[in-house]
Amino acid sequence: MYKRKSKTQALHPVSTSQGISSSLNISKYKLQDKTISAPVTAQSKITDDDDYIPEAAPLSKRVRRNSSVDKENLPAKKYFEEILEKCGLQIQYGSSPHTLTILGKEPIIIANELQTLFKKSNKSNEMIEKFMKTFEEYCKNEKYLKKALLPTQVASSSDTDIIVGIPKDSLIRILLNVDFLQEKVIDFVLEKLMExxxxxxxxxxxxxxxxxxxxxxxxxxxxxxxxxxxxxxxxxxxxxxxxxxxxxxxxxxxxxxxxxxxxxxxxxxxxxxxxxxxxxxxxxxxxxNTEKHNEVRKHLLALIQTSIAVTHIPILTQYLLNTCPQSEMVEVIQELRKTLIDTTLLLNTQDEKQLSLIMTFSTIQLAFMKSKPLANAWIKVILNIKEPAAHRSTDVMILIILYTIATHKRNTDIYASRC
Missing domain, CATH: 1.25.40 (Serine Threonine Protein Phosphatase 5, Tetratricopeptide repeat)
Structure with a gap:
């Protein structure tokens, strides 16, 4: 661990618009010593005396607002920004992501503080309406909307743009965790999603x-x-x-x-x-439930008997084999066998069709390895074919797959017994 040099410096007042950096003892980073100023209590810009506002974060743990943007070009703070800043989330207008200004403060804690804020206010409905109105105005800019959907970060210094830790929940995700805001935020998200x-x-x-x-x-x-x-x-x-x-x-x-x-x-x-x-x-x-799976399976079996794209056969086979109960395995396998026979007859030089068939047999092989009853059921279907002329190349492929699985298992058992 890096040792921090002691350095005595005179304390001096600072502006409340600037954050005060704090020294971090992190083995992964070697941070330079920063001057620590006397804490100053920031006066809230929200003038409603009846509104409950969480206590401002210690300035020694706060970061500078929009350090990558010229202060003269910064827009005036919107109402929702003031609320979020009091809870420990700083809205950024530059290239940096929105930042959690209090080290160690998780997004869920910020959401809980917002919930408490609205709950304790005597004018919660007015606050929520004003919060959402200003937030939606902010999101009219597509660049800001996208940033609200991207992860937030934890800023570690007021003088640099150092980012620590893994990305945190996005701004919209944080607001969705606030019960008072969730339904309104979902409506907003769905409206934008529709566009x-x-x-x-x-x-x-x-x-x-x-x-x-x-x-x-x-x-x-x-x-x-x-x-x-x-x-x-x-x-x-x-x-x-x-x-x-x-x-x-x-x-x-x-x-x-x-x-x-x-x-x-x-x-x-x-x-x-x-x-x-x-x-x-x-x-x-x-x-x-089982009844609903049965309904879906019957619908799919009816679908493959009519017409289905060759490229859809692998995923359809996977679903049918994975959800099929043992009592219906023979029926499902018979329908799949017919579909595979028709597919092999339709195959030509098109790579897409050949790839779909390869993926289908790979899916069947994986299903056999997971379920021995399924493999036995498919063998039973093949044995029940009385006429030799009724056998198809699909049956040969299935037998080759079963032989390969059995051989691999036998070799694995022999190797394990020798160890």
Missing amino acids: YALEEDDESNWTRLFTRPLAFLPTVNNSHKLATSLLDLIEVAAVDSQMELITILPDILPDHEHEFVSIRLSELMKKSSELIPAILECYGHLTL
Whole structure:
């Protein structure tokens, strides 16, 4: 550990608009000694005497506001900025991310302080309305909107732009953890998401930026409204945004909304076959009961009997084999076998079709390694074929896969016994 040199210097007053740096003893960094000034209590700019405002952070732990921007060009502080600054979050207008100004203060603590602020105020409704109004005005600038969606950082010094620690929650994620603000912030996020999700070419990946703060929230106050809004948005969004939104639904919505999601996605799958891979991936992460899984499986089996894109067969095979109960394995395997036979007959020199078939057999091999009953069921299906002429190249491939797995297991057991 680096030793800090003792240095006695006269204390002198400082302006409240500047932060005071503190020396850190971190083995990873060797920070220069900084002058520590006498603490000065900062007077709040919020004039409402009835409003509860958390005690200002010690100036020795605060950082300079927008050090990378000329002070003369800084806009006047908005109401939401003043509130956030009192809780320990500094809005930055330069290239630097928004900063947590109190070392060791986690974003969830800032959210809790905001919650306490609104709860103890005699005019909480007015405060919330004013906070959201000024925040939305700030986000009208696309650059500021994007920064509100990006991670915050912890600043360690008022004189430098040193950043310590890992990236923290984004500004919008912090606001989503405040119960008094959550529903209004979600409405704001969905409104903005609608604007960008309709664009066919989303190069900046705005859809992912907007949905990331919504994922894995500790609580969602009105989850059904959120589920309905997201599913309505999926139906009208561009294809790329549709796929992005579908795959992240299990991370955003609580388990008790998953059955409602599965019903809506089943309807969507009938309308748009190109969304099948994303929907099946979503199904794999939804918490559904056995009855609902059976309904989805029957729908998929009916789908592959009619028509399905060759490129969708690997993900469809994976879902069917992973969710199939032992009592229905033979029926599912028979339908998959027919589909694979038709696929091999359709194969030509197109690399995409050949790759899809390779991925399908790889999926089957992995399923056999996970489930011995599934492998036995497929052998049973092949043995029940009475006429030699009824056998196809697909059956030979399955037998080769089973032989390879058995040989590998036997060799592994022999090697283990010798060790």
